[in-house]
Structure formats: C-alpha cells, structure tokens
Amino acid sequence: MRIVRRIMLMVAVAVLICAPQVVAAEPSPFVQGFIEGYLLKINTTEDTGRTAEIETYSGERFVLTVHPQAQFLIDNRLVQWNELRSGMEVYGTIQGRQLKSLEAYSTAQLGFIDPGTKVRKGVITNIGSDSLQVRGGDGTEATYQLYPSTIILSQGKSLSADTLYTGDRVKLFFDDINSSVISRLEVQGSSIQVKDVYRGQMTSVDAYSNRLIIDDLERFYNGSWQTAGADYAWNYTRGLPLYYGGQIVPERNWPYYRGKTLYLISKNLLGRETIDRAVIKGQYESGYSDKIETVNWFADSIELASHRNLRLNEGTIVIKNGRLQDRFAVSPGDDVYIIADGSGTSLTANLIYIYNEDINRSVLGQHFLYCGILDQIFEDRVWLDRYYMLNQHEWERYSRDKELFYDLDSDFYNLETKSMISAAELYAGDYAVDESEDRARDLDLQNWYAWIYTDGDRIAAMAVQKEAETVSGQRITTGRAVNIQDDSMVGWTVLLGDSRDWSSRREAWVPKSADVRINLAKAMIIRNGEIIGAEELKPADRLYIVRDDFRAQVVIVQ
Template sequence: MKKMIILLCFIFLMSSITSYGDINGPYRDGFIEGYIKKVLEKEIHIEEYDGTTHQLSFDAKAVLTIDGTLVNMKDFKPGMEVYGELKNRRLTTLEGYSTEMPGYIAPGSKLRVGVVREIDRDQITIQLSTGEKETYFTSMATVAMKRGANVPLSVLYEGDRVKLYFDEVNTFFISKMEIEGDSIAVKEIYRGKLKLASYLDDQIVLENVEALRNGKWETIQASMKIPYSADVPLYIGGQELSSRNLKNYQGRTVYLAVKDFFGKEKAEKMIVKSQYESTFSDKIKDINWYTQGMELGNNKNISFHEGTIIVKNGRLVDMYGINAKSDAYVVADGRGDQLGADVVYLYNEDINNSNIGQHMIYAGRLDVILQDKVTLKNYFMLDGNDWYSYGVQKELYYDNDTAIYDLEAQKFVSPKEFYAKDYAVDEETDYAKNRNLKDWHGYIYTDGDQIRTIVVQKNMDSLLNQRVTNGVIERIYEDALLGWTLNLRNGNDWSSRKAQWMAKNTAVQIGLDRAMLIKDGKMIQADELKAGDRLYMVREDFEAKVVLVK
C-alpha cells in the first residue's frame, strides 16, 4: 500500500511538471493558444496545447470575438479553442472558435503565428513558437497588412514575425498576412562586462557597454540595466547554457542583441565570450553546412552555431540565413585556426527584400508620354547596385495610383497634368524650338513595368558620379541651409570594382531635398523618416537621389 501511494505521488508530480512546462512562454511570445479550462467573473483559465495552464485577466479595452463576431466574456465556454494576444500579462484580444461543421471555419478564422525563416516567391516557411516549421503559400488574393495599412507582399523579410489567416481548415493558401512592425528590428548589438544577473528581477547589468557601430565597437555608457527573460537564448563556445547559470559568468564579456519593445530595450539573444575576440570584414566565399563553417575571402575558416547572433536585413535570423557571397562583419571567438562566430552582421541590401519583389529603379529621358504610358529613351536600370544601359527605349505604364513629383516646382502633379504638360516633346518641331522646350528626365520606381513613383527634373544627372549606399538613420533634422538632412551610421558603399559592400568607419551626412523617398512601395516625405530606419539609396556624394526605407 505504501509503494502504491509513493507511485501515485510520483505520477502526480510528473503531471504537474508537464502542465507547467513553459509558464513564461505566452508572455515572451505575446500570444497564447489552447483551450478554455474555466471562465470566472474577471479572468479566464487557458490550457495551452502542451498542457501548461495560465490564469489570465483582461485589459480594459480587450476585444472579445467568437467566430469573428463580437461577444461578451460570458459567451466563452470551457473546452472552447481560443487564441489570445497579451500585453503586460493581460489579454488584449481573445478569439474563440465554436464551429460545429467539421472542415468549415469562418473566413480568416484559422491562423498561425511565427517567424519567417524562408521566402521562395509564393512559398513562405515560418517557425512556430514550438520550434516546428510549416510552409504555406501566397496568391494574388492574399492581403498583406503592416501597421494597419495594406502593403505589397514584397515588404516581407526573413526574420519578420507574422500572423497568417486562412479561410479553410485544410488549405495551405494564406488569405491574410499581418506583418509585425518595427519591434522585430534589432536596435543594437552590445558588448559589455556582465556585472549582475538577477534571475528574480528578470534583468542584467552590464559595465563598460559598447555598441557595434560603423564597423567598430563604440563606447555607449559605463553601466546599463537591460530586461532579461529566462527564455532568452544563451550560449558560450557553441554550447547552450541555462539562464540560471548566467550568474556564474559575472565579470565575463558578453554580446547581446536587443530590440525596442514598447519604447524599452529588450534582450533577444546573448552569447558569452569564451576565449579571445577577432574581427573580420569580408565576403563569405563559401559555406560548408555539414561542418557548420564558412570560409571568408581572406581564406579564414570560422564555424557558426545555433547561438551565433546573426543579423540580416536588420533582423535576427537563424544560422540558415547566412548566404555564400554575402558581405559580413564577423566577431569571432577562439584562438589560431579554431574560431567560432559570436556575431555575424550581414551588410547586403538590394532593391527587393526577397524574390517575391519585382521592383526596379530606372533613370532616363522622357521621350513620349501618353495617357497611361511613358517611353524612356537612353534609359538606365539599377541592376546589382550598378547602373546599366539596357537599350534605346523602354515602355512603362502609369495610372491614377502613380505618384508623380515635379522636382523643379517641388510639388506633386496629377496623371492628367503629367500627360498634358511639356515633360516630353518632339524637340525637332517648331513649337518646341520656339519655346526652347526639351525632354525632361526622371528617376522611376516600378513594380514590374508599372510605375509606382516617378520624380521628374529638367536635366539628367551624371550617373557615373553616383554610388549605392545602405545604413541606419542615426539622426534626421531640417537644416536652415541644407534642408532635410540625415546622419547615416553603419553605412556601406557598394564597390563595383571589388563587387562587394565596403563598410564605412564614420557616419555619413546625406541631403534629402531632391530625393525620391519610398517606404512600403509608396512615396513619402522626409519628415516621415525617423531614427533607426534602415535605408538603401542612390546618392551623388551629399545629395540623395533615390531612397528606399527597408
């Protein structure tokens, strides 16, 4: 009888451990999925799919729905499957699913939440909070949303956090995709001495804090407190550590990737330096996935692992986000030929974020303008970060959604005005000669052959004097003499001769007053830019010509 009691106690203990396997998971991820266990007057008990149970209260403005219909709390029943979003450990939304018809759901009710790990045209692979990867497909009918506005699917990046909605249970085609805003972007990579790690207070204290800026470590402040959750990945020398053991590494150098979380910095990934630091700025020549190693252009071989902090397009990605032929800044740990990457910061940017995009940038003379079509003469296209001439003429199309900006008048013009005015003339006619009229020139941003934005000016710039640059806005301001100006940090210039990005070791000043500014496929004004925005631009020394917010 005594053995039986001990056995029952053991079974109960194990079931309790299972039920509370990852009690902080929803608060880290910002959402919870599972089944309702109990509904009380002001709170609800939800059991996650893995068996973990949470007792949750509601935000004062929480939105409650069942099958897409607004409901009251009393309408939720035990056993109902739900999805909820959390902020400050309180539910801000709760969606319930009560469908009785198997195989049928209200349009947009089935959803998946995860991080984009791979993009291959219409095929999107996401990683769920459980670690599993699932692949879905987009179509012409897929609606993409970001910051509450419709955006083209081409704004999507690897590393983006998304919420995918489906209209049928068994479909793999996405009906709507919500792309998380700027909170997924890496704000800083810090290096510092670990002074204190408090497991109870969920924070760490760093001393002698430096940030990775302009290809070097720049001193930020003597001491810094940063929120740190037990769920943040922690590694040393390629081996994963328990966050409970972090206190044992006080006094050691750590590298930390942080994001901006509701105005506060939040740790996302940490690695403890094991031996000696070496840094390299070079092209990744080749990758050996079997040994998890990469060879740089200088023939140096460096290994990488799941704990390596890898930043690509301003986002944290897993190790499979590293690509051969990419240009990178690598912080390595080790000695001699035994080097492992602690940080890999990939420089590469292009006009398109992935192979979903078909955006292009043209420059050329406006030879003919019809009511829906523009013919360019002696045109150039930006291809692989260089201007190339592809032919004598090119036809592009515009419509009522095309943004047309006259740089000389500093104003937008309508498609009707664009067609009616003398932006393109027959220079050999008496009408043109008597009025000294010439064809204007333009910078044109397109989606395929459809013009999204065109900026027109009387004279063509010398494209030979231009270069392509990327980086992050450190500061933007309106100068009394120079107009809208920004300081760019972590800048890189494209070198055609070396066919690689060359890191700059100082901030770069850029003028915006005569620039075409594009964000999420649309033209914006300079005052809509902000510090922290990542940019890809064509510039002529100080003066920007075309700027894409990435």
C-alpha cells in the same frame, strides 16, 4: 374426427415451417432516385470523368458517375468537387444513373470550414517566389503557399507580399482545413529590429528585477567598438536566451559567469532599450570583414573568401537588414563582418553582420530603378530614351527605348517645384515634347529627365527634373538614419550611421568608419512604393540611397 383435425393442423404447421421465408430487399438507389451512406472516395479521370464511390448504410457499394452540372454541398454550403472528403456522410440524388447532386455533412470528418477559421502562427524563416516557410511555437517548420489573391495586412493596412522580411511574426488564415494556401496574412510584429550591438563584462545579475549589470560597455558602431559607458544596468525580458558554446545557459546559472565578456543585442520595447539576445565569449575574439564563399549546413560551417573556416551553432547571432535573423539566413556571396570566438583554426562565429542590402527585400520583390530622358508620355504609359537601369547596385546603360505603364495610383513628383503632380498633369504638361516642332523651339522646351521606381513594368513612383544627370559618378550607400533635420542653408539632410558604399571594383559593400551627411532637398524618397517627404523619415530607418556625393537623388526606405 378429433384425431383427423389434429393431423391436419400438424401438417399445416409443418408446411409453414418448411416454406422458404421471403425478406424484403432494399430497393436499388437507381430505383429510389437517391443514395445515402458514406463517401469512400472521389476520383477524376479522362476516360470516366468524375466518379464517387459511396457505401450505403446497408453495406452495399456503388461507383457513380457525376453529372457535368452536378452541385455539391457541405453543411448546406455550396463547395467545389475537390473539397469533398472521404468518410463524410452523404445524401445524393440520382438522375439517369448519374449523380445529380451530393450533400455531405462534416460531423464525422471536417471537410469544410468557415473561411479564415483555420489559423497558424509563427515566424517567417524563408521567403520563396510563391511560398513562405514558417516556424511555429513548437519549433516545427512548415511551408505555405502565397497566391496573388492572398491578403496581407499590417496594423490594419493592406501591403504587398514583397514587404515581408524573414523574421516577421505572422498569423496565417486558411479557408480549407486541408489547404496550405494562405487566404489572409497578418503581420503581428516586425522581425526584431536591432537597436544596437554591445560588448561588456557581466559583473552582476539581478534576477528579481530582470537586470544585468555590465561594466566596460562598448557599442559596435561604424565598423568598430566604441566606448559607451563604465557601468550600466540592462533590463532584459524573462526567458532571455543567453548562449555559451552554442548552448542556452539556464538563468539560475548566470551568476557563475560573472566576469565573462558578453555580446548583447538590444531592441526598443515600449520605448525602452532592452536586451533581446546575448552570447558569452569563450576564448579569444577575432574580427573579419570578408565575403562568404561557401556554406556547409551538414557541418554547420562557412568558408570565407580568404579561405578561413568558421563554425556556426545555435547561439550564432545573425543580423541582416538591421534585423535579427536565423543563422540559415547566411548565403554564399554575402558581404559580412564576423566576430569570432576561439583560437587558431578552431573558430566559432558569435556574430555575423550581413552588409548586403537591395531595393528588394526578398525574391518576391520585382522592383526596379530607372533613369533617363522622357521621350513620350501617353495617358497610361511613358517611353524612356537612352535609359539606365540599376542592377546589383550598378547602372547599366541601354540604347533602346523603354515602355513603362502608370495608373491613378502611381505617384509623380516635380523636383523643380518640389510638389506632387497628378497623372493628368503629367500627361498634359510639357515633360515630353517633339523638340523639332516650332512651339518647342519658340518656348525652349526640352524633354525632362526622370527617376522611376517600378513594380515590374508598372510605375509606382516617378520624379522629374529639367536637367539630365550623369550616373558615372554616383554612389550607392546604405545605412541607418541617425538624425534628420531641416538645415536653413541646404534644406533637409540625413545623418547616416553604420553605413557602407557599394564598390564596383571589389564587387562588395565597403563599411564606412564615420557618419555620412547627405542632402535630401532634391531627392525622391520612397516608402512602401509611395513618395513621402523628408520630414516623414524617422531615426533608425534603414535607407538605400542613390547619391551624387552630398546630394541624394533617390532614397528608398527599407
């Protein structure tokens, strides 16, 4: 009996061992109503619409179509479909074999960030119609996109994108870690505004107090070198780039260049004039006032209209709009004054002073200047009759009417009373009348003349006067304000230095060899699209002036 029981037990064990083992399979996501794992990729096509490929924790892969009204979250925040990133852990709900919602977590791979927490800093090297090229602290350059919604701030004040200059130091903020679209831009420091350009002989270097002793100092002013002093001690900032032959000279080697001629670029730093850039003259100096014909960046050279060729290098100093620029700022068609170094046909440009100025600072600007007879004024627009438009510093006449729009933020100025007027006063006044009506004849009313500064077709600033003007004798002049004063005889005047007039015959800017005094008593003065008073101008302001000899009509602060 005991043997029989032992045989039966052995048979039962054998049966258990040989029987196939049953493993509980993971339920299908379509049965569970949810899926969790890793997002492999998202896709959008016309045929299938939006799809998401997800790998579950067990390793199975599913391609799910997305419900048209599906919601997406990253770290409990609502996001857009295209903000989801491959590699993120996800949890999705399924309804009718479609993904109804998908929540992702940014722990593994950051896909969502708090708005404005991605930051980049650098210097603007190029401005496009909807983009900025910025050079970072490591020297690399990247292109970022400007949208109409991009917020631009300077010293806490909101500005438009067309006020930016190449050379401006900026801080960029982004709302998405993988985005190149700038959500906010802060101008941390304007491009280095040049105070003056000097030439002199270096006689001593004081590395302990950061000072250069310069003898026979000359200042480049009004197109020529003018004596500035015999012996002068210049402060410089630590790390001052001093170039020789296109190479930076280490500060420890500066004493070896005593007796050499230096070209010095100064700026104001906390109210004190300081050297910001310097170049050592190698051989013989030459000066050329000419127009750049071509630029060859492969050979780092330029050809002038006179067919003279000059090399560029890392040490070449470029000044445009009164600001230090990268050498890549030079373009064909620029009117320039060049200080070259070398001999014969082997010349290098040490300094390029670009004369070109415009009412627009960059291609982002869409500002125009009009003048003409006011024909009609409505509550939100005006019509000009027989008007002129300034194009490339020359007036072009149009016989048709021009419609321009205004709003409550537009500025209006009465040149007769020298006072601001509101949009309501402009509309209600007799600035545009039907001259054939009895009332107009009885009161001797006539349509007024207007100077209009626009942003596209929107009036930013407008000045009105009774008498019409003749534009044929007007000149366009640019320069730097040296002195602004309220003259007891003629009213406010500005003394302009380093100035130049536009020559229609030469189609070039022609520098002046002396200061120019211009009357501002009946001028519309504009800064950042707003009308200001003459007393608000400052020395060193760069001005673009439409004038009739001594009398300015329009002044635009650059």
